[in-house]
Amino acid sequence: MEMSMYSALFGALTTETRLNISANNLANVNTTGYKRDRVSFEDTFFRYAHDYGMDPRGDIREKQLLPRSDLVAQPRLAMQQIDFSQGALTATGNPLDVAIQGPGFFKVAAPGGAYYTRNGAFHRSPEGMLVTDQDMPVLGNGGPIQLPDGRASIDATGAVYVDGAQVGQVDVVTVQNPEALQKFGANLYMPQTGSTIQEGVAEAGRTEVAQGFLEKPNVEVVEEMVSMIETQRTFEAYQKVMTSSSELDSKAIRVGTDKM
Structure with a gap:
């Protein structure tokens, strides 16, 4: 052929x-x-x-024998x-809708462990937990965040308040080697097989949480x-x-x- x-x-x-x-x-x-x-x-x-069939000296043969x-x-x-790269932010007015401005990820609990996401479309579940739009618990200080009845809000650092009292802190983390992440599905990210994620705390002033906004795709x-x-x-x-x-x-x- x-x-x-x-x-x-x-x-x-x-x-x-x-x-x-x-x-x-x-x-x-x-x-x-x-x-x-x-x-x-x-x-x-x-x-x-025949690329490797080279003579040690060029004058051994007068004529070229190989192509x-x-x-x-x-x-x-x-x-x-x-x-x-950062996607544009769009206002929703929902106090539990949040978007990350700058590098970083939210952490959520899903079958198999904790995963990363940039999707901040959160709401309160019937069990009183802060969850994603796919009902996955949002992690704060390593565990789910409970929301008592009342008026909830999330500030620029990820602190969660209900009627003015802080009830939790959304985990907003940075990944030093994002090339080691792979898509898991459901808009989640997980480490590639055999890779170790270098996770850090989001830096104030570089990464902020915008309440009442959602991040559009960067497409x-x-x-x-x-x-x-x-x-x-x-x-x-x-x-x-x-x-x-x-x-x-x-x-x-x-x-x-x-x-x-």
């Missing part, structure tokens, strides 16, 4: 991955606190066996990263749409290369058969 077929195939597969990521980003354009995924690609070089060295580049997915709709169009056209180009390569192979086989 022609090397062009392999190159086009790997290019199409990586392009399909890029298209799926853009589609997922667009699907979460209304998800509170969502962080988009980004990918990067690299060329992987392959050497032929010139060749390198074949094939595109590969090099890295997929989460873009943790640029126009940018993602342009990326999808570009990716689709690239995928179609790879398809044409594979079709042309297949036709050339078929033609070469027919010619070889006719000469036999």
Whole structure:
């Protein structure tokens, strides 16, 4: 099979991955606190066996006996990263809606342990706990936060008040190595397998909690749409290369058969 077929195939597969990521980003354009995924690609070089058949001296043979060295580049997915850049804040007026301005995460309890999130759409559960919009307990000082009956509010440091009396402190933490986080689902993040998260306390003045606001996703709709169009056209180009390569192979086989 022609090397062009392999190159086009790997290019199409990586392009399909890029298209799926853009589609997922667009699907979460209304998800509170969502962080988009980004990918990067690299060329992987392959050497032929005769590339290593080098003579120790250039004057041993007068004529070149082996073909010139060749390198074949094939595109590969090099890295997929989460873009943790700040999203815009939108006012809701709900005293239990909070958004993080700056680096940091809320911590919530879910089956399997504690997870990180940027989604601050909180409310009071029937059991009197501060929970997320998916009814996961919000952690404060390592445990769930109980909300007595009354008028609740959350200040810029994450302190929770009911009728003016502090009843808890929302855990707002920073992660020194966010590249070690992976998406778990339900807009949650967890450490990658084998990774250790370096967690720290959010710095005052650098990270603040905005009451009555929610963070929008950091997805640029126009940018993602342009990326999808570009990716689709690239995928179609790879398809044409594979079709042309297949036709050339078929033609070469027919010619070889006719000469036999």
